[in-house]
Every structure is written in structure tokens, then in C-alpha cells.
Amino acid sequence: MNIRIAAIVLAFSLAPACTFAQDMSGMKMGEGNADQALMKAMQGMQQGMTGEMSGDGDKDFVGMMIPHHQGAIDMAKVELQYGKDPSLRKLAQAIVEAQEKEIALMKRWQAKHTK
16 A cells, blocks of 8 residues: 555544544435445444544554444445446455455454453
8 A cells, every 4th residue: 555545544544433424414315225335334434433542543543444444345345236337346346355354454453452
């Protein structure tokens, strides 16, 4: 992952959940199944990212990134279900594969570092 993308992901993942909720409140949901599924994925990610911060940067990073990545996986699966563009479907599949591995790595780290 290049440094610019990593910085953007980190900034997004550490943003307060209330700011994220305010940003989502202005989004208009379409009536299609894909729109509803994408919004459900976003809401699930938002709910997963709420919680008390521990003050430990490593633990907070992992605690926020797991639901963030799961949200990306859920959204990518919506693209795989409803999307038609071959390049976007290929991207969505790559997102699922990469971020499932990253979630597994972070969960292993959590298990090792939980007291």
C-alpha cells in the first residue's frame, strides 16, 4: 500500500464516529437493492467503529481498522452482487481477498496483545 493511501486510510479510520455519522446523515439513499446494501454496509462499519478509545495507539488502530476493513469487504461484496463493470468487479474481489487477510492478521495481533 503506498504511503498516501495508508495515510488516508489511517486518518479515516481514526476519525471520531460521530463525525462519520454526521457525514452519512446527508447521504441520500436510492431505492435500488445495491444502494440499500451499500448503506447497510456503511452503517455496520460505523457501528463497529464506535467505542471507547483506550489511549493505546496500537490497540485503537486495530480496533478501528477491523470494522473499517469489514465495511470495505461488505461494500465490495455488494459490487460483486450488483456491479456490472468488469474492472470494478475485479477490484472488489481484490479488496475482499486482501482485507480478509489483513483482518485475520489484526485479529491475531489482538489475541496476542490482549491481557
